[in-house]
Amino acid sequence: MKIKIFYFARLKETLKFSTEDLELPDDAFAQALTILKLKAFLAKRSDVWQQMLLGKLKVRGAINHELVDDNAPIVDGDEVAFFPPVTGG
Amino acid sequence: MKIKIFYFARLKETLKFSTEDLELPDDAFAQALTILKLKAFLAKRSDVWQQMLLGKLKVRGAINHELVDDNAPIVDGDEVAFFPPVTGG
Amino acid sequence: MTVRVQTEDFDVGFEVNQLRNARRDTGAIVSFVGQVRDLNDGDTVTQLTLEHYPGMTEKALEAIAQQAKTRWDFFDALIIHRIGSLKPTDQIVLVAVSGAHRGEAFKACEFIMDFLKTEAPFWKKEVTQDGEHWLEAKQSDDDARERWVK
Amino acid sequence: MTVRVQTEDFDVGFEVNQLRNARRDTGAIVSFVGQVRDLNDGDTVTQLTLEHYPGMTEKALEAIAQQAKTRWDFFDALIIHRIGSLKPTDQIVLVAVSGAHRGEAFKACEFIMDFLKTEAPFWKKEVTQDGEHWLEAKQSDDDARERWVK
Numbered sequence: 001m002k003i004k005i006f007y008f009a010r011l012k013e014t015l016k017f018s019t020e021d022l023e024l025p026d027d028a029f030a031q032a033l034t035i036l037k038l039k040a041f042l043a044k045r046s047d048v049w050q051q052m053l054l055g056k057l058k059v060r061g062a063i064n065h066e067l068v069d070d071n072a073p074i075v076d077g078d079e080v081a082f083f084p085p086v087t088g089g
Numbered sequence: 090m091k092i093k094i095f096y097f098a099r100l101k102e103t104l105k106f107s108t109e110d111l112e113l114p115d116d117a118f119a120q121a122l123t124i125l126k127l128k129a130f131l132a133k134r135s136d137v138w139q140q141m142l143l144g145k146l147k148v149r150g151a152i153n154h155e156l157v158d159d160n161a162p163i164v165d166g167d168e169v170a171f172f173p174p175v176t177g178g
Numbered sequence: 179m180t181v182r183v184q185t186e187d188f189d190v191g192f193e194v195n196q197l198r199n200a201r202r203d204t205g206a207i208v209s210f211v212g213q214v215r216d217l218n219d220g221d222t223v224t225q226l227t228l229e230h231y232p233g234m235t236e237k238a239l240e241a242i243a244q245q246a247k248t249r250w251d252f253f254d255a256l257i258i259h260r261i262g263s264l265k266p267t268d269q270i271v272l273v274a275v276s277g278a279h280r281g282e283a284f285k286a287c288e289f290i291m292d293f294l295k296t297e298a299p300f301w302k303k304e305v306t307q308d309g310e311h312w313l314e315a316k317q318s319d320d321d322a323r324e325r326w327v328k
Numbered sequence: 329m330t331v332r333v334q335t336e337d338f339d340v341g342f343e344v345n346q347l348r349n350a351r352r353d354t355g356a357i358v359s360f361v362g363q364v365r366d367l368n369d370g371d372t373v374t375q376l377t378l379e380h381y382p383g384m385t386e387k388a389l390e391a392i393a394q395q396a397k398t399r400w401d402f403f404d405a406l407i408i409h410r411i412g413s414l415k416p417t418d419q420i421v422l423v424a425v426s427g428a429h430r431g432e433a434f435k436a437c438e439f440i441m442d443f444l445k446t447e448a449p450f451w452k453k454e455v456t457q458d459g460e461h462w463l464e465a466k467q468s469d470d471d472a473r474e475r476w477v478k
Contacts, residue, residue: 066387086451178212191339
């Protein structure tokens with residue numbers, strides 16, 4: 001499966017990633033992929049990733065431009081985004 | 090005692106009075122004058138006055154530019170006003 | 179706190195900018211503009227005349243703004259109310275409140291409007307196709323005011 | 329319903345007049361303007377950068393306006409939010425709501441602001457004398473949002 005991931009604000013700056021295309025083998029993991037499982041997967045990349053995605057910072061997820069919670073399922077072709085709580089207005 | 094009375098909106102238009110200076114003998118009536126007693130006093134002038142001041146129209150009173158209730162006392166030199174419920178804004 | 183009762187129209191953008199720029203720590207400006215509707219209770223309105231009680235009006239509006247100030251934390255409030263002869267789509271009233279944060283500014287602005295509607299000595303007379311008549315006070319305005327005192 | 333996300337400033341007077349004049353039965357326009365404060369948590373702010381999520385931002389703001397529409401009776405809503413680099417006293421956001429009556433317009437405007445603050449993907453980074461840092465989300469904003477869902 002192929003997904004696109006965007007990172008914003010503190011995540012983007014610290015991870016030095018604004019966007020990436022991620023390709024995963026179509027196995028059981030991919031078929032049961034959720035926001036939380038994707039966070040855990042990415043967190044294995046390094047301590048910084050671990051810290052940013054599963055650390056003290058509350059990270060919110062969006063799928064295809066909709067805010068979702070940690071259990072939301074991710075499917076092939078989805079646009080996923082991770083970002084800290086919003087601070088506009 | 091001498092007081093000044095103002096009438097507004099429907100009262101002014103129907104009574105054909107916008108303002109008047111009223112002089113009352115300094116008797117027991119004047120000494121115990123209230124908004125309600127003044128209304129009753131003025132209502133004796135004619136059916137129209139009776140209708141406007143003690144009829145179906147809710148009439149509010151003010152003394153020296155402050156909204157007051159029917160029992161508010163009126164003293165010499167006061168500026169009294171009668172008007173329907175307000176409709177600004 | 180500024181209160182103006184005037185026949186002239188007002189410029190919302192100018193007034194809001196004045197409030198906004200008065201302090202560099204202003205974070206929020208809430209404003210209300212009321213305008214003459216062309217329809218009221220199904221009648222087509224062609225003109226509206228606003229009468230008031232000179233002397234009392236300004237005092238009543240200032241008292242309302244002061245009362246708001248004792249209840250909410252805001253920087254400044256501006257009240258402009260027009261009098262005289264107005265047409266549909268004319269502006270009647272502006273209430274603008276500046277503050278550090280939005281919650282208190284929203285409440286103060288709505289409070290001022292609800293009390294202005296029920297305590298400031300203005301009276302509206304409408305001209306419709308059926309002639310002219312004084313507007314009746316609305317129960318909904320009394321109810322709106324009551325919310326703040328319970 | 330109109331949503332605009334832009335780097336340019338906006339003109340509150342112009343926008344409020346547009347809304348006001350769009351319908352002759354408009355009786356009330358409630359608007360909120362947010363501006364960059366020169367002080368935040370005691371630090372002097374010299375600059376503010378607003379990042380957002382293009383594509384999602386517009387959708388989120390439209391969804392908020394639509395949600396307000398299902399809850400209150402108003403005519404139209406306008407949301408303008410600036411992005412990019414701003415300075416103290418710059419305008420950040422405008423929410424304006426037009427309607428027949430004030431109560432519903434006040435509620436809709438405040439509702440839109442409370443949800444914009446907690447659901448629209450904007451992030452603020454401040455530059456102060458101590459360097460730059462991302463702003464933290466505020467508990468008070470979450471609380472403000474919660475009032476509408478209980």
